[in-house]
Amino acid sequence: MTATIRDVARRAGVSVATVSRLVNGTGRVREKTAERIRDAISVLGFRPNVVGRSLKTAHTMALGVVIPSMSNPIFADTVAGINEAARSLGYTLMFTSTDYDAAEEERAVSALLGYRVDGLILTVADPEHSTILDALDRDRVPYVLVHNQPSPRRRPTVAVDNVAAGRAVADALLALGHARVGMISGRFSASDRAEARHRGFVQRLAQLGAPPPAVREVSFLEQDMESVLAPLYTAGGEAPTALFCSNDLLAIAVIGALSRLRFQVPHDVSVIGFDGIAVGTHLHPTLATIVQPAREMGRAAAVKLTSRLAGREEPAVTILPHVLRLGESAGQAARRATDADNNLHGAQRRTPS
Amino acid sequence: MTATIRDVARRAGVSVATVSRLVNGTGRVREKTAERIRDAISVLGFRPNVVGRSLKTAHTMALGVVIPSMSNPIFADTVAGINEAARSLGYTLMFTSTDYDAAEEERAVSALLGYRVDGLILTVADPEHSTILDALDRDRVPYVLVHNQPSPRRRPTVAVDNVAAGRAVADALLALGHARVGMISGRFSASDRAEARHRGFVQRLAQLGAPPPAVREVSFLEQDMESVLAPLYTAGGEAPTALFCSNDLLAIAVIGALSRLRFQVPHDVSVIGFDGIAVGTHLHPTLATIVQPAREMGRAAAVKLTSRLAGREEPAVTILPHVLRLGESAGQAARRATDADNNLHGAQRRTPS
DNA sequence: AGCTTTCACGTAAACGTTTACATTTTTATG
DNA sequence: CATAAAAATGTAAACGTTTACGTGAAAGCT
Numbered sequence: 001m002t003a004t005i006r007d008v009a010r011r012a013g014v015s016v017a018t019v020s021r022l023v024n025g026t027g028r029v030r031e032k033t034a035e036r037i038r039d040a041i042s043v044l045g046f047r048p049n050v051v052g053r054s055l056k057t058a059h060t061m062a063l064g065v066v067i068p069s070m071s072n073p074i075f076a077d078t079v080a081g082i083n084e085a086a087r088s089l090g091y092t093l094m095f096t097s098t099d100y101d102a103a104e105e106e107r108a109v110s111a112l113l114g115y116r117v118d119g120l121i122l123t124v125a126d127p128e129h130s131t132i133l134d135a136l137d138r139d140r141v142p143y144v145l146v147h148n149q150p151s152p153r154r155r156p157t158v159a160v161d162n163v164a165a166g167r168a169v170a171d172a173l174l175a176l177g178h179a180r181v182g183m184i185s186g187r188f189s190a191s192d193r194a195e196a197r198h199r200g201f202v203q204r205l206a207q208l209g210a211p212p213p214a215v216r217e218v219s220f221l222e223q224d225m226e227s228v229l230a231p232l233y234t235a236g237g238e239a240p241t242a243l244f245c246s247n248d249l250l251a252i253a254v255i256g257a258l259s260r261l262r263f264q265v266p267h268d269v270s271v272i273g274f275d276g277i278a279v280g281t282h283l284h285p286t287l288a289t290i291v292q293p294a295r296e297m298g299r300a301a302a303v304k305l306t307s308r309l310a311g312r313e314e315p316a317v318t319i320l321p322h323v324l325r326l327g328e329s330a331g332q333a334a335r336r337a338t339d340a341d342n343n344l345h346g347a348q349r350r351t352p353s
Numbered sequence: 354m355t356a357t358i359r360d361v362a363r364r365a366g367v368s369v370a371t372v373s374r375l376v377n378g379t380g381r382v383r384e385k386t387a388e389r390i391r392d393a394i395s396v397l398g399f400r401p402n403v404v405g406r407s408l409k410t411a412h413t414m415a416l417g418v419v420i421p422s423m424s425n426p427i428f429a430d431t432v433a434g435i436n437e438a439a440r441s442l443g444y445t446l447m448f449t450s451t452d453y454d455a456a457e458e459e460r461a462v463s464a465l466l467g468y469r470v471d472g473l474i475l476t477v478a479d480p481e482h483s484t485i486l487d488a489l490d491r492d493r494v495p496y497v498l499v500h501n502q503p504s505p506r507r508r509p510t511v512a513v514d515n516v517a518a519g520r521a522v523a524d525a526l527l528a529l530g531h532a533r534v535g536m537i538s539g540r541f542s543a544s545d546r547a548e549a550r551h552r553g554f555v556q557r558l559a560q561l562g563a564p565p566p567a568v569r570e571v572s573f574l575e576q577d578m579e580s581v582l583a584p585l586y587t588a589g590g591e592a593p594t595a596l597f598c599s600n601d602l603l604a605i606a607v608i609g610a611l612s613r614l615r616f617q618v619p620h621d622v623s624v625i626g627f628d629g630i631a632v633g634t635h636l637h638p639t640l641a642t643i644v645q646p647a648r649e650m651g652r653a654a655a656v657k658l659t660s661r662l663a664g665r666e667e668p669a670v671t672i673l674p675h676v677l678r679l680g681e682s683a684g685q686a687a688r689r690a691t692d693a694d695n696n697l698h699g700a701q702r703r704t705p706s
Numbered sequence: 707a708g709c710t711t712t713c714a715c716g717t718a719a720a721c722g723t724t725t726a727c728a729t730t731t732t733t734a735t736g
Numbered sequence: 737c738a739t740a741a742a743a744a745t746g747t748a749a750a751c752g753t754t755t756a757c758g759t760g761a762a763a764g765c766t
Contacts, residue, residue: 002492004751004752004753005752005753005754006752006753014715014716015715015716015717016716016717016752016753016754017715017716017717017718017754017755018714018715018716020753020754020755021714021715021754021755024754026754026755027714027715027755028713028714028715029714029715030713030714030715033714033715045492047463047466047467048467048752048753049408049467049469049751049752049753050467050468050469050753051404051407051408051413051468051469051751051752051753052408052721052751052752052753052754053752053753053754054404054721054753055402055404055405055408055720055721055722055723055751055752055753055754056720056721056752056753056754056755057721057753057754058721060404062447062468065448069433070429070430070432070433070436071426071429071430071433071631073424073426073429076423076424076426076429077423077424079423079448080422080423080424080450080452083423083448083449083450084452087449092447092449092464092465092468093447093448093449094415094445094446094447094448095418095432095436095446095447095448096436096440096445096446097433097436099437110400111445112445113400114400114401114402114403115403115404115415115445116402116403116404139355139398252632252635253635255635256634256635278424279605279632279635279636282605282608282609282632282636283632283635283636283637284636284637357721357722357723358722358723358724359722359723367745367746368745368746368747369722369723369724369746369747370724370725370745370746370747370748371744371745371746373723373724373725374724374725374744374745377724379724379725380725380744380745381743381744382744382745383732383743383744383745386744386745401722401723402721402722402723403723404721404722404723405721405722405723405724405751406722406723406724407723407751408721408722408723408724408750408751408752408753409722409723409724409725409750409751410723410724410751411751
């Protein structure tokens with residue numbers, strides 16, 4: 001069917017070795033023969049079979065990518081960055097998204113390993129207790145984590161400092177005068193970074209003597225945010241005036257739910273997200289958030305991985321800077337004074353059915 | 354390093370053929386030997402090398418995916434759908450995004466072909482005049498287009514009827530009383546679907562006796578939408594009261610730019626997008642749009658492709674239904690009457706610097 | 707001229723599978 | 737129990753490359 005190196009060799013009247021040398025630029029070949037070979041290649045439409053090559057060379061020039069979800073722009077952007085860097089380094093991507101399913105994580109990695117990708121870039125649910133990662137370490141499969149929270153084990157990682165960012169959110173909210181705050185987070189078991197953000201948040205709150213936040217863990221695919229929020233806001237005057245959401249998608253859903261519950265953002269409750277996805281700036285109110293340099297993180301991950309593949313020494317963990325973007329969704333806490341005063345806003349609220 | 358089928362065979366005291374048969378479930382093997390082999394496999398951590406297998410079997414169980422951009426949720430969702438279907442069919446994805454660069458399209462396909470993917474799923478700039486597609490046809494490489502506008506050549510495609518959708522937008526806008534409309538579109542040369550949407554739009558406008566729309570082609574990555582829009586709105590009373598944008602991302606940018614130009618959407622100008630990306634419903638005003646079933650389209654494309662690979666006959670083109678979602682960004686045209694009347698709103702507008 | 711290098715190229719053995727075909731073992735049959 | 741049929745397994749050749757090694761020719765040197 002499609003031409004092989006043998007066909008080319010025959011037509012050019014040389015041996016396959018010479019063709020291989022020309023194609024790969026390894027070893028010299030006389031200009032005259034080179035021309036004959038090039039001719040043969042173009043008339044036969046020869047395209048080197050990478051799988052044959054890979055079998056022999058024991059590397060595939062393919063990188064495996066495993067992320068939780070394609071539908072979250074933060075990951076899409078990360079992949080875009082990986083793609084960009086990988087391409088320019090001559091690598092191709094093999095890709096899977098797991099839809100936040102831990103079992104699927106394992107299947108995906110296993111499949112990729114079957115293809116003998118040269119390395120993996122992944123965002124896993126819980127790197128601390130990951131049998132997958134343990135297996136990769138054992139088998140000496142090169143990988144780098146992206147977005148996962150770096151831990152004492154110092155697995156190769158590109159991330160932001162989620163804990164510090166969580167603290168920053170606490171600072172910001174307190175500075176805006178919020179006394180009672182809450183957090184709506186994706187399941188910690190499905191996201192170590194959500195857990196890290198929470199940890200920083202709670203820690204700083206405690207440090208500054210604020211009461212601990214109400215925390216609600218939800219599925220990353222939560223459909224019915226109203227049912228999650230309603231209970232928080234039916235209890236007496238203790239409802240949080242600001243909500244930290246572990247990612248922007250959640251924050252957007254929360255803002256929608258709040259509005260259906262007849263709360264105004266930020267007047268009644270402030271909301272701050274995490275990620276800094278592009279659409280956040282187009283929302284109304286614009287979304288307050290911690291922005292991560294997603295595309296850059298992807299690039300950095302690809303570069304780190306390929307550097308390791310090339311045997312270059314690389315720092316295990318790269319922390320990229322995050323920045324707090326104070327959008328309109330986070331505002332001053334409602335005029336605080338007495339508890340009674342808080343109830344003045346009660347009229348605007350409605351106990352959900 | 355990692356165990357081969359030979360190692361397994363040796364340890365189990367059988368031949369490689371038997372191991373292969375067991376692993377692939379082809380041919381029978383006595384339960385007793387099967388057990389020995391399974392043991393050997395698990396202690397050696399044997400994982401069949403797909404590249405060796407691919408070389409022999411001449412198929413890779415890998416599908417190539419080439420799309421313009423990862424950062425547009427419509428494509429991200431499509432890829433999610435492809436991923437989902439491919440996975441359940443036992444295929445793995447090799448992935449590239451081109452960032453709307455036609456040259457990159459070619460490189461990407463070429464790379465993928467080098468890996469001998471079993472087939473390709475792609476969204477190209479211009480399927481009608483695509484040397485890439487011609488080459489694929491010539492070399493009998495199975496592929497299916499997704500999102501591209503089906504043409505008389507009936508290349509395998511999964512799409513919505515962009516022309517009909519364009520007409521639907523014209524109908525909707527006219528029904529809302531808009532007399533002068535415009536279109537902000539990604540470059541036709543970079544997107545046949547934008548061109549198709551435009552075609553339907555213009556066609557229906559003409560059919561109904563409305564004046565032809567002002568059309569502005571912009572880059573899909575346009576940063577400065579204000580400079581694009583400003584000229585449209587400095588000319589006398591001829592400015593469009595409604596803008597059809599060839600995709601939602603553009604529509605969002607347009608709404609932002611309009612607001613910076615001190616126009617209110619939809620009061621001063623209505624905006625309607627295309628794609629139906631999820632965030633549209635969270636915007637304020639919510640985004641009027643044509644919604645495409647992106648994830649489903651991805652799934653359908655993967656299914657169509659793999660069916661063809663399996664030799665099953667499949668209709669060449671699959672048209673999935675789109676639906677018009679009339680969000681808040683499209684409203685009644687400003688009270689029309691005399692031309693003079695239109696100028697009443699002039700006070701709210703400001704000629705940009 | 708004789709010698710050593712260097713250059714250009716060819717030969718053939720891998721790489722890890724699958725799979726026709728051959729061979730052995732087991733089972734069924736009379 | 738002999739034998740035929742069926743079942744289980746083995747042998748070895750491919751698949752398309754790369755690459756160590758070998759060889760002949762040309763070039764440089766004394």
